Amino acid sequence: MTMQNITPVLLCGGCGTRLWPLSRTSYPKQFAAIFGDESLFQRTARRSSDVRFAAPLVITHADFRFIVTEQLVATGIDPGPILLEPEGRNTGPAVLAAALHLGATDPDQLMLILPSDQVMPDAAAFRAAVTEGEAAALAGDLVVFGITPDRAETGFGYLETAVDSGLGRVRSFIEKPQIAQAEQMLASGGYLWNAGMILCTPRAMIAAFGAHAPQLVAPVRAALTGARADLGFLRLAAGPWAEAEAISIDYAVMEHARNLSVVRYAGRWSDLGSWEAVWREASPDAAGVATIGPAQALGCRDTLLHAEDEGQVLIGIGLEGVIVVATPDAVLVADRSRAQDVRRAVDVLRLTGAPQADSFAxxxxxxxxxxxxxxxxxxxxxxxxxxxxxxxxxxxxxxxxxxxxxxxxxxxxxxxxxxxxxxxxxxxxxxxxxxxxxxxxxxxxxxxxxxxxxxxxxxxxxxxxxxxxxxxxxxxxxxx
Amino acid sequence: MTMQNITPVLLCGGCGTRLWPLSRTSYPKQFAAIFGDESLFQRTARRSSDVRFAAPLVITHADFRFIVTEQLVATGIDPGPILLEPEGRNTGPAVLAAALHLGATDPDQLMLILPSDQVMPDAAAFRAAVTEGEAAALAGDLVVFGITPDRAETGFGYLETAVDSGLGRVRSFIEKPQIAQAEQMLASGGYLWNAGMILCTPRAMIAAFGAHAPQLVAPVRAALTGARADLGFLRLAAGPWAEAEAISIDYAVMEHARNLSVVRYAGRWSDLGSWEAVWREASPDAAGVATIGPAQALGCRDTLLHAEDEGQVLIGIGLEGVIVVATPDAVLVADRSRAQDVRRAVDVLRLTGAPQADSFAxxxxxxxxxxxxxxxxxxxxxxxxxxxxxxxxxxxxxxxxxxxxxxxxxxxxxxxxxxxxxxxxxxxxxxxxxxxxxxxxxxxxxxxxxxxxxxxxxxxxxxxxxxxxxxxxxxxxxxx
Structure with a gap:
């Protein structure tokens, strides 16, 4: 197998609020140091920064451009091009823009699309999985990565496949199923979760958009053609970009493409899509209690206590199934079963005009x-x-x-x-x-x-x- | 009935931590603005500051002297003497020191001992009850105030009495009973809670100490004789004061005195002895939810959300029976049934050396x-x-x-x-x-x-x- 340079494409334009108050519109979760000192974005960049990889292409919202450069400088990783989206249009246009930009230089090189809000602590397993997919990607497939499901999660995509280990074909791709279908797929054992990473050539990705989401090609190409250099960034042209449909890569392409291969990924993986997921990743003890920062639990069970600031202590007493996240300007206390309602809480805060809904100091x-x-x-x-x-x-x-x-x-x-x-x-x-x-x-x-x-x-x-x-x-x- | 000036004696030397993080050793609950703008101490001073009352005598721990003067100045109430305790010796020595100090001028005037950490929002009912007790106090009784119990509380004193309304005799006084006895007294209907206020003359109080706690008289008298004026305060002499037994007025005198009268008090009353009590006093809505400060509850039940600082928002989601108290440097989240364990949490914090255990910024x-x-x-x-x-x-x-x-x-x-x-x-x-x-x-x-x-x-x-x-x-x- 040839040792070809792979260009990581770091997608980091999202602005989710499901991890509020640590994730806010102005500084979303991929840039927050939720565990330890580095952000999820920094860990993603580091994971894809050894000798196998070229300098990363970053595509992000214009508002986050200085966060990106600051965080990359802190990791010591030199970025490649940084494409700025004038507004968020979901992952479909972002992936296409990256493919067109890289394809202009070499349409047959390998690119690796990486969401930058995932936890994948085993970097060696990650790199081995990428190597496993290389040949199929060079042959024109879109190679995805499959996680063995352990619950009937409705927020993920499901890959129908017979692969046991290594590489296999994907028979079908079901994005965000209803709960009944998710339970059925979990029970059947013939499905993996889609981890959200894609290994492919620009040529294959551009062709897939041409076949399955042709309406995106003209506006995204125009946004790239009209892009202007600005302080070292490449700012996509706002007019055509606004005309590109806001749609995820999964709905635009992956559900329809027939040239999907999958590498089964056995390492730990989480998309940290909710505080419930953070609790799972925070190494809870035998009583199910996880603490992060200057937090102490007395007689608690199945509880996450997250204190962000060294100057603010957090004490939990006798709690069961509760998530507490304390920051200097906002405190969230939620029943674990209601972790998905955090978005609603942010909406309520916005109505009151509280700046904490969207921004940090x-x-x-x-x-x-x-x-x-x-x-x-x-x-x-x-x-x-x-x-x-x-x-x-x-x-x-x-x-x-x-x-x-x-x-x-x-x-x-x-x-x-x-x-x-x-x-x-x-x-x-x-x-x-x-x-x-x-x-x-x-x-x-x-x-x-x-x-x-x-x-x-x-x-x-x-x-x-x-x-x-x-x-x-x-x-x-x-x-x- | 004569309209005689009554001297309020404001006891405010306590340093309880049951309301941590709002109450800390360095700035305890009586000085905290738990509801609205004024502290419990300021409300107590205001409640006893109309034409019926002389300037208050304040007795407090030396560490709180500038808090007392600042808070009194803010209410516009001129203090009388402010006695400083070099160390806390519980309420017995403090009441005796006040009685001796006032008795030196006029042993037959009326004094009204007032704990300064109580909630009594109905000032008119308070003043009417004091008037009701005046004649008995002038005749040499120790007049206490009785609250109709609504639960088998073990932290209060119980007054055995046949009084229905107005004034009556106290047959016996039971301080802090075991739960079985508390349940029995609640069921019998023949008992009231002791509200902790005492109306009497200095002569009667000094005589009661002489009869029931004679060991306190010499050291407290010596501490007063050796007191020195300091920046407008009267600082009790540390040597003799340290020799006075640390004992509450209830155990020292009230359990033993036979000359007790009681005025039945029908107004609202709480000693705010725990966060559970604060929740009861915070006007919970139909779902049992009470919020104080910039706090919002979404789908909660029987929950208290207390946000102290305007710059820190607090959101509760789907909580049941939880108490949350957020301050800029400390956050408490406790199951309501465990409200009494807050003291333990403070002990744990002290072990870690966290300044928040005892002090504010x-x-x-x-x-x-x-x-x-x-x-x-x-x-x-x-x-x-x-x-x-x-x-x-x-x-x-x-x-x-x-x-x-x-x-x-x-x-x-x-x-x-x-x-x-x-x-x-x-x-x-x-x-x-x-x-x-x-x-x-x-x-x-x-x-x-x-x-x-x-x-x-x-x-x-x-x-x-x-x-x-x-x-x-x-x-x-x-x-x-």
């Missing part, structure tokens, strides 16, 4: 992060982290003073026509109408505590600038 | 408050509020810089030998070895945001000073 920017630590009448305190090579500008606003105090690292600031070196415990004061440019020319992040005192402290005077390694374009100054 | 000082808003590696941000007339000093510490930025109010600062006027958006920078004295000479609180950058930002450089209206003494400078 932390915002990602090209040059770093801005985190609102605390605010109140007449003041706001933020922590600003400026990445190495990053540059930002701050516009002084009328009626207020901003004091930028340097906590760690060394920066330089252009103020009043001259450059100043700023070291820890030194500060920069910014008042209207002044403008200050701040650069991190060092190798370490520069951490600032910024205090805004005065009128309208919420208004953002920080202007985004590119990082030095990025493109020569200049991002517009975002005011307000 | 907010600290009260004579001149105002210090609140740690956020801290991290190399920095700490605090909000400091300086009361009108308040003075404080800040000692610069080696290896760090403090920047005090004024948010509202006007202050003056003595730095480098001269006074400076500080207005909003101006700041004071404090470095080692400098010392800065800051005064609030205005009528409004002065609010500061203080950022400490550098070594050991937790170390406290703020020195407590008296407020101008207080005594001429100077509190010691507290470092570290």
């Amino acid at each position: 932390l915002r990602h920017r090209a040059w770093g992060t801005v985190e609102t630590l605390v605010s109140g009448e007449g003041f706001m305190v933020q922590r600003v982290i400026l990445h190495p090579g990053g540059t930002l500008g701050v516009q002084g606003l009328p009626g207020r003073v901003e004091t930028w105090q340097l906590v760690s690292g060394v920066a330089r600031a252009l103020q009043g026509g001259s450059w100043h070196r700023i070291e820890p415990r030194q500060s920069v004061e910014i008042t209207s109408p002044g403008f200050v440019q701040i650069e991190n020319g060092g190798d370490l992040p520069v951490v600032w505590i910024v205090v805004q005192i005065g009128d309208d402290p919420g208004a953002q005077g920080i202007c985004g600038h590119q990082t030095a390694e990025n493109s020569a374009e200049t991002a517009p100054c975002l005011m307000g | 907010l600290r009260h000082r004579a001149w105002g408050t210090v609140e740690t808003l956020v801290s991290g590696e190399g920095f700490m941000v605090q909000r400091v509020i300086l009361h009108p007339g308040g003075t404080l000093g800040v000692q610069g510490l080696p290896g760090r810089v403090e920047t005090w930025q004024l948010v509202s109010g006007v202050a003056r600062a003595l730095q480098g030998g001269s006074w400076h006027r500080i207005e909003p958006r101006q700041s004071v920078e404090i470095t080692s070895p400098g010392f800065v004295q800051i005064e609030n000479g205005g009528d409004l609180p002065v609010v500061w945001i203080v950022v400490q950058i550098g070594d050991d930002p937790g170390a406290q450089g703020i020195c407590g000073h008296q407020t101008a209206e207080n005594s001429a003494e100077t509190a010691p400078c507290l470092m570290g």
